[in-house]
Amino acid sequence: MKTSIATVSINGSLEEKLKSISKMGFKGVEIFENDFLVHDLKPKEIKKIVSDYGLEISLFQPFRDFEGMPEPYRSRAFDRAKKKFDIMNELGAKTILVCSNTSNLAVGGIDRAADDFNELGEIAKNRNIFIGYEALAWGKYISDHRDAWEIVRRANHNNVGIILDSFHTLSRDINLDSIASIPKEKIFIVQIADAPKYNMDLLFWSRHFRNMPGQGDLNVLDFMQTLYNTGYDNWISLEIFNDQFRKDNRDVIAKDGYRSLINLSKKNEIVERTKIKKIEFLEFSVKKEELNIIHALFNSLGFVKVGHHKTKNIILYVFGNVKFIINAEIASNEKNGEFNPYAFGLVVDNVQSTLKRCKALKINNVKDFYLKNKFKMNLIEDNGQYIFLIDNKKWQNDFNFLDQVNQNSNLEFDHIAISVEHSTLLSSVLFYKSLFECKKISNTDIIDPSGIIKSHVIENKSKTFKIVINSAENNETLTSQLRKKKYISNIQHIALRTDDIFKLSKKFNELGLKTLKISDNYYDDIDAKFGLETNILKKIKENNILYDEDSDGSFFQIYTTLINNSFFFEFLQRNKSYDGYGANNAIFRISAQKKLIYGCHT
Amino acid sequence: MKTSIATVSINGSLEEKLKSISKMGFKGVEIFENDFLVHDLKPKEIKKIVSDYGLEISLFQPFRDFEGMPEPYRSRAFDRAKKKFDIMNELGAKTILVCSNTSNLAVGGIDRAADDFNELGEIAKNRNIFIGYEALAWGKYISDHRDAWEIVRRANHNNVGIILDSFHTLSRDINLDSIASIPKEKIFIVQIADAPKYNMDLLFWSRHFRNMPGQGDLNVLDFMQTLYNTGYDNWISLEIFNDQFRKDNRDVIAKDGYRSLINLSKKNEIVERTKIKKIEFLEFSVKKEELNIIHALFNSLGFVKVGHHKTKNIILYVFGNVKFIINAEIASNEKNGEFNPYAFGLVVDNVQSTLKRCKALKINNVKDFYLKNKFKMNLIEDNGQYIFLIDNKKWQNDFNFLDQVNQNSNLEFDHIAISVEHSTLLSSVLFYKSLFECKKISNTDIIDPSGIIKSHVIENKSKTFKIVINSAENNETLTSQLRKKKYISNIQHIALRTDDIFKLSKKFNELGLKTLKISDNYYDDIDAKFGLETNILKKIKENNILYDEDSDGSFFQIYTTLINNSFFFEFLQRNKSYDGYGANNAIFRISAQKKLIYGCHT
Structure with missing residues (x-):
């Protein structure tokens, strides 16, 4: 795979970005224009730095508001392009991204745009530049790669091709089959980004919430498979706008980016994910x-x-x-x-x-x-x-x-929960998803009295491996508090599954285990909510057993107190097809545990 | 005004919340059920704590998925309500919020819902409880306060009224006049929240981005004016779900909340905002x-x-x-x-x-x-x-x-920019908007190489007072770097307006002022973008003058270098009706200034 990343995806100065990108193994870099414009060095000098880092410029971008302009804006746009082409030649950049017009001045029309690109193609040809046209999901007239492709087809010029971006296509749920009908040599570069599945304004979503393929909810794998079916084997380039990434450690972001691309490799290019x-x-x-x-x-x-x-x-x-x-x-x-x-x-x-x-x-x-x-x-x-x-x-x-002890028990690992720094939450998700055959099956906000805990659940298909990755921005949340000791690892919560919670609870009573005390008010609420049988309610209350149910089944949980002020055990029972993690109960568990730390309600 | 706030609006334990709410001057508090359920104390004991803090419980909430349920869920919902009413009586809460049903099991129908409420009203009457019905903006059948009001009207029961929430009404652009036709005694309580104007899923927007009235973009003032026209004079209660507030200092949040309510007072209740x-x-x-x-x-x-x-x-x-x-x-x-x-x-x-x-x-x-x-x-x-x-x-x-010097100059204050902690950004916006007659006119993201700077612009009507409030989450951004010295104040950037930037620039040359060096690449871009006359381009490049233009006019800027590593001056000229702040140039100014701090590109 020809791996590439846009400078806009990580923070720092141009040199810092190039250094990190090179170090993490990328072969190409998209130069986001502002990163170059703020620099004191001349384009030729920057060209040398890029090449000293062993990198090739995969793309120069963005060039905005070009096609379908009326005069005098049309002439001005062409003048602007010529000047940029000249600078690109000094910089050593061969391909420029022209994104679909968002200007209110634009007139629209497929043929008009195709004519513009044909004419620009001639200018580019003389300067040895290639023009890639990309449909922004929020473009004024062109917001769908199928329309962009039609313009490129009609422009009919060797120096004019299309640029695909997984976000622009997947965010609008555009049929992926339409990619397979584009000849591979007309795809000048492919940009890749994932994102959490939010229902919001496309521009806002794109500018703030993109993340690395595998970290979000978009179907980037299918996008890539369709792309590979065209025979495309040129640059795959990350273009990630993310508020968090703009402030996080650039090496971590770049490493995750590289990993996310490797994870998108063609079948047989690297060994498959592990079961x-x-x-x-x-x-x-x-x-x-x-x-x-x-x-x-x-x-x-x-x-x-x-x-x-x-x-x-x-x-x-x-x-x-x-x-x-x-x-x-x-x-x-x-x-x-x-x-x-x-x-x-x-x-x-x-x-x-x-x-x-x-x-x-x-x-x-x-x-x-x-x-x-x-x-x-x-x-x-x-x-x-x-x-x-x-x-x-x-x-x-x-x-x-020793002599084998017959315990007559079906206790199993149910799941393990880890607590990570907020800045490495997505990194941890990607680690599991890229190495193992598993999926992120949910993404929940847990309310801690001191802030929100982001909780991502990852499972394999047979559900014999389940891991919960928690993180919080606020250091006063329980998940952050327990992490304070900075042990070797970040395992915080070990959940074991039984098929008879009441038998287990009885055993714990005999063994003298101290379980986590749950408030009486909780059980009044459970009573009101679920109308449990009186003897069941009494039993769960006496034994500090938490309860949940949904349309699939019911769920029991017993927690231990905090151990070494850093981790705890949970014993749980799943009835019928209850598949959740008792998220509704989390605030009660957290409040009870916080009392143990602070000796009072906090 | 009867001021109230929901416990969910600030973080901490129930006691910490009550303490802060009481200290900041509120008279009432909405008890968000989970805050009470996690507590070990019995309802009666919590009642005492609330009253010891001099507070009254304005509302108990939320009660979900009640109206329009088929059997057996309907009976179960009534049982659940009875149990909650009993607890409310122990707790000393008179009014409960029932929010419109979001359950897929619900059947819908105005009359069915009205019947349910009439029947529940009878149960409530016997227990001396009042039921307020609120239309959630994302309710399954009822998502508009006009429909909720029709249900309440048909329920026709003294113990059943409506609850209005500014977010649910304003987020859906519902005509405010419809509020004026509700008899004031049927409005049991009014919840107030603002929010930035985002175009996204209503539930997601509401759960994460609400803020205090005056901190966002919703027309809360008009909402209040219409409400006052009904003669309503009961609780005005803040119900703010905000990820940031959940982790910030609760006293600051509560103080801002109180301030935001005072700012919504009826005319003549307090002295007007200052011109x-x-x-x-x-x-x-x-x-x-x-x-x-x-x-x-x-x-x-x-x-x-x-x-x-x-x-x-x-x-x-x-x-x-x-x-x-x-x-x-x-x-x-x-x-x-x-x-x-x-x-x-x-x-x-x-x-x-x-x-x-x-x-x-x-x-x-x-x-x-x-x-x-x-x-x-x-x-x-x-x-x-x-x-x-x-x-x-x-x-x-x-x-x-001294003897007056004739300077023959029209230099004026244009604006002052301050830099605040990210957690006090909204607080600062509210400070200006609640004390002075001024408006937030824009809200821009400025890209610093190390992260995003949130920039809010506040102006008075005559534009003789303009203040820019900047903040960044990342400490490596310039705005945060310059704040490191922790001086008395947070003024960072003083912008003075001239009517002849070239004359001023010449004067600076004569006086030997060191202006901020802008990169050559910037001027190549300005040339490509705007096609300035050659002599103008030459002049601005020689004198480190930044340029911008929009459809209203053009704009020139000269920056000084950093002074005492903590602030700087800007001299600017606005031509025709250019009304912006040169946001496109900010990244060039920031990059050039960062070079001064670090001695190299960062």
Whole structure:
């Protein structure tokens, strides 16, 4: 793939942008005109900088309000174009983007526009410039790539082609088949952007909310597939206007951009995304001197010690199908050794091909992790998340097993929730979507008394892997508060699924587990809302069980109190086809947990 | 006015919210149900807390998906209502908000809904509860207050009335006259909210972007006027869903809310907004030992010393109609004494009535300002902005004047730009709009290489007072960088208007003023864009003059370099009816200034 990105997609000075773009692996760069105009250097000098960074200028843009103008504006537009063509030659830019006219002065008409482009094509030809015409979704007369293509077809000039932009096409739900009928050599460049599915003014949406392919909700994959069917193999270029990206770390944005393009590669160009079979285990770090207290905690959660590492101070606990590993070998410094879940093990189709894909996506394959790679497992890392990749049960060979305990339980991993910095939320979504076969299935705002928590849910098709990615802008929200300790990882909430919440709750009572106290007012509301049977209501209230239901089924949840002031467990039961995460209950869980931190309502 | 605010409008725990709401002067509070449900205290205990804070519960809300339901949902909805009514009685809440049904299960029909409300009215009557029905702008069948009113009219029950919400009515452009035909006693409560004029999904807009009346673009003033015409004199209650407010300082939000309500008072309830005649002067602080260098600077800007304070070390400079005062009496600590513009003097219609309005709006009247009130002038302060209020020329009596210099110049104040924290941007807009007769005339995004600058322009009708309020979320933007020194005030940019920019430019050359160097590439672009005459282009390029034009006229700008790394001057000329601020040139000015700070392109 010929990867390219527009300078407007990241922040900084032109040099800073070029440096970052080059470093992250792009081959081409679109020069957004203002980035060049504000510069003191002459076009020729900038040309040299671009080429010193090993980059090619894929596009010079934008050129506005050109086609369909009446005189004297028409002549002026041609004069303007000539001057820009001359500068492009000095700059070393071959292709210019002309976007469809938005001026109220424009007259419209397909033939008039085609004539304008034919005439401009002749001028461009003499200067060795190529003109790409793009339909802005909010253009005055031309807002659909099919109309832009008709103009280009009638302009009938070798130096005039079309520019496609996934946002302009997908935001208007234009039939993608129409792309397949454009000859590939008439597509001068393709711009790619995704966006969350908002129903708003197209210009406003485009200018503020675009994001990297895979971070939003548009069907960029289908767009690319149709494009590939034309045989197109020229630049694929990111053009991302995003308020958040304008202030975030440019290297992170550029890396995500590069990753998002690799994720759009043609079939067979890189190894496919990996299928996750299941979560195999969750691993905790612990200090040696805390092993006893953690043992007591795990026992109260119903977990039983089943094995011990043959040579190291690492212990395996099991409850039903859930395995917890505690690792007392990590105490290289105090914080890292503190009790905390820091990684999970995923059973995948093929570890080696997953690692190949990691390499292509610039995801770290941790070779010399300071925790030491005790089980000879492959560990990958991204944005402070650690994942062990496993394709068989060999890792258990390192353990001596105690007599197997029959727990008679179907406990399973339901989901894991992580908490990330607001600025890396989309980055984390892209990490999972680009490496694994999984989808973002929802995007919810959770109300914390101190602000909004953005919560993205990612699942694989069989729902054996579900991860919730939370972030908040406000540092007083619970999700941010718990992150304050800055442990190795960002796992905050471990949700385990049972098929009998009342049996489990009874067991917890016997084991003496302290569950999270929920307010009486909550249960009055549940009563009013759902009209539960009196004995069920009594039982859930007595046992701090939260309840939800929708048209698909019902849902029970028990939370533990906060552990080490940084994470907690949830035990849940899904009845019938209830598929949610109890979002309505989140504010009650959060309020109750905040009381534990502050000792009072906050 | 019976002032009220919904708990959902500010962040924190219920107690924190009530405390802030009470402190800022509200008499009533809407209890948003979740704020109460998450609480451990019983309804009766919360009732006591509310009353201890001197507050009355104006409304309990929301009650959803009630009217027009088929069985068995209808019965369940009635059961749910009964339980809520009982809780309301314990809580001491008299009125409940029922919002129009959004459930797909609802059947619709005006008469069916009216019957439901009549029946619910009877239940409510027995429990001494009043039911207010509100049309959500996105309700399934009822999305218009006129339809809600028809249902209430047909329900024909003393305990059933309508609730109006300015957002739901104004967001759908519903004719306001329809409000005037509702009997005032049938309006149980009025909710008020403003919002920026965005074209987007109504629910999304409402949930994320509402703001305080006067901070947005909706015609809340007309809404209130029509409401007052009905004779309504019950609660006016803020119900503001805003992502930013959910994380900002709750006292600031609550104060702005209170101010926004006072600003909506009936005519004659408080003194009217003040008319600004003009900006009289700008005052700078300076250290004594720097007086000489500042004198040199002012001279290079064309200013001439014309007077000296009779008893203090305060000097008056004049250029045309622009007066600068430098005050060397402020050095109570080092920072405050540093050279910086810290206040401006406004000539207003009537100082005493302005001060009365300040009091009602909770704007500080600075009595014992640490700078000392040298001219016996009245000084007001809000959000770190200082304004002297003047209604005559008496202040000049404190000065001895030198022989008057004939400068033969028409230099005028054009505008002053201030830079505020992102979280106080809307607060600053409201400050000006609520105290003075002025309007927000535009709201622009300026692109800084490090992020977006939100720029709101406020003007009075005669355009003798214009202020630009800038803020950015990213601290690397120029506007944030210049604010780093945290001077007394936040004045960052002083724009003075001439009627002959070339004459002025020549004068600056003679005086040796260093103007801000603009890139050559900029002038190539201006050439391509506007096709200026060659000699004009040459002249503006040689003199670092920026150019803009629109259909109304043309515009010239000269900037100084940065002064004390914290502010700068602009000299501008407006031709014909050019009314803008050269927003297209801002990125060039910003880039050039950033080079001065960092010594290179950033």
